[in-house]
Amino acid sequence: MAGLARIALASSAGFRTLKPVLLLCLLAALVLAEPNAVGQSDYTPAPENLKARKEFQDARFGMFIHWGVYSVLGAGEWVFRDRKLTVDEYNHLPLFFDPEKFDAKVWVDLAKASGMKYITITSRHHDGFAMFDSKLSDWTVVKRTPYKRDPLKMLADECHRQGIKLFFYYSQLDWHNPDYYPRGWTGWDSGRPNAGNWDRYLDEYMDGQLSELLSNYGPIGGIWFDGMWDKPDADWHLSKTYALIHQLQPAALIISNHHQTPKPGEDVQTFERDLPGHNSAGFNTQYISNQLPLESSDTVNESWGFNIGDDKYKSPEELVHRLVRAAGNNSNLLLNVGPMPNGEIQPEFVSRLLAVGQWLSKYGDSIYGTRGGPIPAGDWGVTTRKENKIYVHVLDWAAPLLALAPIPGTITAANSLADGSPLEFTQNANGVILRLPQAQNHEADRVVVLTWQKPN
Numbered sequence: 508m509a510g511l512a513r514i515a516l517a518s519s520a521g522f523r524t525l526k527p528v529l530l531l532c533l534l535a536a537l538v539l540a541e542p543n544a545v546g547q548s549d550y551t552p553a554p555e556n557l558k559a560r561k562e563f564q565d566a567r568f569g570m571f572i573h574w575g576v577y578s579v580l581g582a583g584e585w586v587f588r589d590r591k592l593t594v595d596e597y598n599h600l601p602l603f604f605d606p607e608k609f610d611a612k613v614w615v616d617l618a619k620a621s622g623m624k625y626i627t628i629t630s631r632h633h634d635g636f637a638m639f640d641s642k643l644s645d646w647t648v649v650k651r652t653p654y655k656r657d658p659l660k661m662l663a664d665e666c667h668r669q670g671i672k673l674f675f676y677y678s679q680l681d682w683h684n685p686d687y688y689p690r691g692w693t694g695w696d697s698g699r700p701n702a703g704n705w706d707r708y709l710d711e712y713m714d715g716q717l718s719e720l721l722s723n724y725g726p727i728g729g730i731w732f733d734g735m736w737d738k739p740d741a742d743w744h745l746s747k748t749y750a751l752i753h754q755l756q757p758a759a760l761i762i763s764n765h766h767q768t769p770k771p772g773e774d775v776q777t778f779e780r781d782l783p784g785h786n787s788a789g790f791n792t793q794y795i796s797n798q799l800p801l802e803s804s805d806t807v808n809e810s811w812g813f814n815i816g817d818d819k820y821k822s823p824e825e826l827v828h829r830l831v832r833a834a835g836n837n838s839n840l841l842l843n844v845g846p847m848p849n850g851e852i853q854p855e856f857v858s859r860l861l862a863v864g865q866w867l868s869k870y871g872d873s874i875y876g877t878r879g880g881p882i883p884a885g886d887w888g889v890t891t892r893k894e895n896k897i898y899v900h901v902l903d904w905a906a907p908l909l910a911l912a913p914i915p916g917t918i919t920a921a922n923s924l925a926d927g928s929p930l931e932f933t934q935n936a937n938g939v940i941l942r943l944p945q946a947q948n949h950e951a952d953r954v955v956v957l958t959w960q961k962p963n
């Protein structure tokens with residue numbers, strides 16, 4: 508199976524373009540689906556964890572950061588595998604990582620100005636390289652780079668100063684450590700020995716690094732796991748790892764991008780490049796938890812790690828739409844930037860994020876602290892709700908009247924969020940008809956606030 512995947516995946520074009528692979532994955536997902544894995548039955552979240560979940564949902568918008576020694580090559584975070592580099596070859600990369608322009612304050616300021624309420628950064632990606640001061644190996648930013656410092660410590664300190672939550676992305680998949688053995692779908696070209704100690708990898712190395720992340724950086728938002736999909740049928744000792752995390756920091760949320768139904772101990776369900784349940788990416792699950800907070804991750808261009816040739820930037824309007832559609836689907840949006848090797852975030856990202864922040868400074872009431880609204884989403888747009896308000900987000904509708912599905916209870920007023928002006932509406936058993944305000948030039952979203960008297 509792994510050999511087959513190796514052939515199927517041996518393109519440097521990246522996964523997006525590999526339709527047969529996605530088909531394979533879909534089949535694999537069907538075979539591996541665990542119908543009983545939806546429950547949280549073995550796990551009772553601590554009260555502080557439940558509080559953190561609610562705060563997470565209220566935040567609605569976070570900044571994803573992919574940054575590592577791969578950034579040096581400007582070819583994305585999969586360059587190790589895409590170029591079929593060996594461990595010996597890849598070992599040269601840290602020698603060029605010296606981000607003289609890195610300033611944690613600039614990043615946190617940008618997140619804040621963009622309306623983002625939390626940050627999730629790669630503490631290590633699939634190359635296994637620790638971007639923090641780990642004592643578990645010498646494959647770390649402190650020991651192998653001329654920079655010699657711990658950027659995650661600086662970022663954590665700055666996040667604490669500015670009161671923004673920091674989450675650590677952690678790849679369970681490792682293309683560098685020989686103990687990641689037996690291998691899974693990926694990591695076959697790195698020239699490692701065909702032997703390794705899987706239990707040692709999990710129990711000593713991975714859990715050891717996670718203990719460091721949960722002990723040395725103050726209170727953190729949580730751990731965002733990725734890469735379990737590489738060996739979906741392996742024993743990952745999850746209950747041990749999850750118990751360790753919850754014991755060290757009960758409020759820390761465990762989020763896993765394994766593309767499966769949530770497992771006991773997980774606190775958030777995340778969807779990569781997708782709205783919950785949509786599975787347009789081809790490898791996500793269609794199951795949507797009705798208990799856990801939801802999150803959708805996405806990119807500003809089409810890459811996670813810095814990719815110098817990727818100019819497929821989404822427009823600010825498109826980014827606002829993704830945020831709004833996520834919120835309408837009761838989900839957060841975790842929007843990615845891949846900083847350059849010098850530590851700067853490229854201006855194409857900065858300008859677009861600031862534009863989203865501008866939009867949020869005006870329309871944020873319809874996003875922050877909301878949950879998915881009572882009216883089914885459609886091509887026209889979505890709804891969100893908060894207390895006695897329903898926010899109707901009109902994203903794509905040219906006609907002056909918009910007919911919405913029936914809403915239980917009574918709508919007592921309709922106002923434009925932009926200027927508060929009252930709007931005409933009628934409500935009957937067939938639904939609600941709204942007379943929309945005229946669309947302004949380049950207006951990403953016309954937001955109508957319905958005042959809602961719910962039925963008792």
Ligand code: H79
Nearest residue numbers: 522528532584692733736737766779790804811
């Ligand atoms: O960190 C970013 C990416 O590097 C990482 N996740 C985001 C957040 C990522 N790695 N791979 N992918 C995303 C695409 C996943 C492809 C897969 Fe498959 C298709 C995984 C599961 C289905 C290959 C085939 C691996 C398993 C089956």
